[in-house]
Each structure stands twice: as C-alpha cells, then as structure tokens.
Amino acid sequence: EPEVTQTPSHQVTQMGQEVILRCVPISNHLYFYWYRQILGQKVEFLVSFYNNEISEKSEIFDDQFSVERPDGSNFTLKIRSTKLEDSAMYFCASSREGQNYGYTFGSGTRLTVV
Amino acid sequence: QKEVEQNSGPLSVPEGAIASLNCTYSDRGSQSFFWYRQYSGKSPELIMSIYSNGDKEDGRFTAQLNKASQYVSLLIRDSQPSDSATYLCAVTGSSGSARQLTFGSGTQLTVLP
Numbered sequence: 206e207p208e209v210t211q212t213p214s215h216q217v218t219q220m221g222q223e224v225i226l227r228c229v230p231i232s233n234h235l236y237f238y239w240y241r242q243i244l245g246q247k248v249e250f251l252v253s254f255y256n257n258e259i260s261e262k263s264e265i266f267d268d269q270f271s272v273e274r275p276d277g278s279n280f281t282l283k284i285r286s287t288k289l290e291d292s293a294m295y296f297c298a299s300s301r302e303g304q305n306y307g308y309t310f311g312s313g314t315r316l317t318v319v
Numbered sequence: 320q321k322e323v324e325q326n327s328g329p330l331s332v333p334e335g336a337i338a339s340l341n342c343t344y345s346d347r348g349s350q351s352f353f354w355y356r357q358y359s360g361k362s363p364e365l366i367m368s369i370y371s372n373g374d375k376e377d378g379r380f381t382a383q384l385n386k387a388s389q390y391v392s393l394l395i396r397d398s399q400p401s402d403s404a405t406y407l408c409a410v411t412g413s414s415g416s417a418r419q420l421t422f423g424s425g426t427q428l429t430v431l432p
Contacts, residue, residue: 296362310355
C-alpha cells in the first residue's frame with residue numbers, strides 16, 4: 206500500500222526559530238496538502254499545492270508559513286519564527302487528480318515549540 | 320464559516336453490535352464526504368468516501384449521504400474492539416475551497432468486549 210512519508214516524527218524547537226517539515230507524497234498523486242491538529246482539537250486545513258503552486262490556503266496559513274516542492278519527490282512546510290501556539294501535529298496528505306478521491310495522510314510530525 | 324458537526328461521544332457499543340455515527344455539514348455546495356478513523360496519537364486513516372446521495376457499502380462499513388438534509392452517517396456492523404477509535408467526518412468545500420477538507424471534532428467510539 207503506497208504511503209505518505211513524513212520526517213521527522215518529532216521536532217522540538219525554541220521559540221523564534223525556523224523549522225522545516227518534510228513529506229514525500231505518494232508518487233502518482235498530484236495534489237499535496239498540509240494540515241495541523243493542535244492537541245485535543247480538530248484537524249485543520251493549512252494549504253493545498255498543485256502544479257508547483259498554492260491552490261488554496263486557509264486563514265491560518267499566513268506569512269509565517271511557506272511550502273515548497275524542491276524536487277520531484279519532496280514537499281516541505283517551513284514555519285518561520287515559531288511561536289508556542291504552533292505546537293501541534295502537522296500532517297502532510299496527498300491525493301490523485303479529480304475531486305472524488307480520498308486524501309492519504311502521512312503519520313505526522315509532532316512539533317513542540319519551547 | 321464552514322462547519323462540520325459530530326456528536327463527540329463517547330459512544331460505547333458491545334462487541335458485535337452496530338455502531339452508528341452521524342455528521343451534519345453547513346456548506347450546501349460540498350461535493351465529497353469522507354470518514355476517517357484516528358487512533359490516539361496517530362494520523363487520520365481513510366475508511367469511506369461517498370459522493371452521491373444514498374448508501375455505499377464496503378465490508379462492515381456503510382456510509383449514507385443525504386445532501387438535502389446535509390447529513391452523512393457511518394454504520395459499523397459487527398463492531399470489534401479494534402474499531403475503538405475516534406471517527407472523523409470530513410467534507411470538501413464548494414468552488415474556491417473544493418480541495419479543502421473541513422473536519423468535524425470526531426466521535427470517540429469504544430467497542431466493549
């Protein structure tokens with residue numbers, strides 16, 4: 206079963222530092238996403254990415270965040286100047302072309318900002 | 320503001336029983352509907368997807384969609400202790416947000432041996 210791979214599984218960073226979360230989507234998927242889940246809260250959409258550009262983003266995804274597909278396999282989320290409230294599980298997901306396909310989630314990166 | 324509402328539970332059913340999970344959504348333009356299972360500390364795992372009104376069955380799982388009532392449900396037959404998890408309803412948006420999944424807060428299901 207193809208899977209979405211995320212690294213690292215856990216990242217601890219000091220407030221104000223920059224972090225990069227990495228993801229390898231499923232190879233024949235064309236849409237890539239980042240979601241986050243603060244402990245005890247809902248899974249929240251951050252951004253979707255298609256054809257090397259952002260296709261949709263939420264209000265959460267402000268100038269502090271950026272995404273990049275630096276090569277043919279990786280998809281990254283950069284968080285600049287991290288804040289305590291950025292502590293959460295960050296999930297990468299991917300899906301095939303078209304709307305009627307489920308989204309496959311990676312195992313997540315737990316980000317802890319101290 | 321798009322909303323997806325679920326009963327938070329907890330919902331407890333005995334092993335072998337049918338578990339019924341419900342979800343309502345606010346965006347009438349939503350086109351795609353998903354049920355995910357999430358174990359504590361893990362990522363959401365896709366259980367079912369449904370796109371048109373009616374029922375869709377896959378093994379022990381049946382998803383039901385009623386767009387007029389903006390309601391989607393999941394039935395789990397012959398519930399097993401391994402089904403104990405939080406079940407998340409997720410809905411895509413209408414035009415302009417068609418790739419965004421909006422999640423409910425989840426229903427915690429416990430299947431008692």
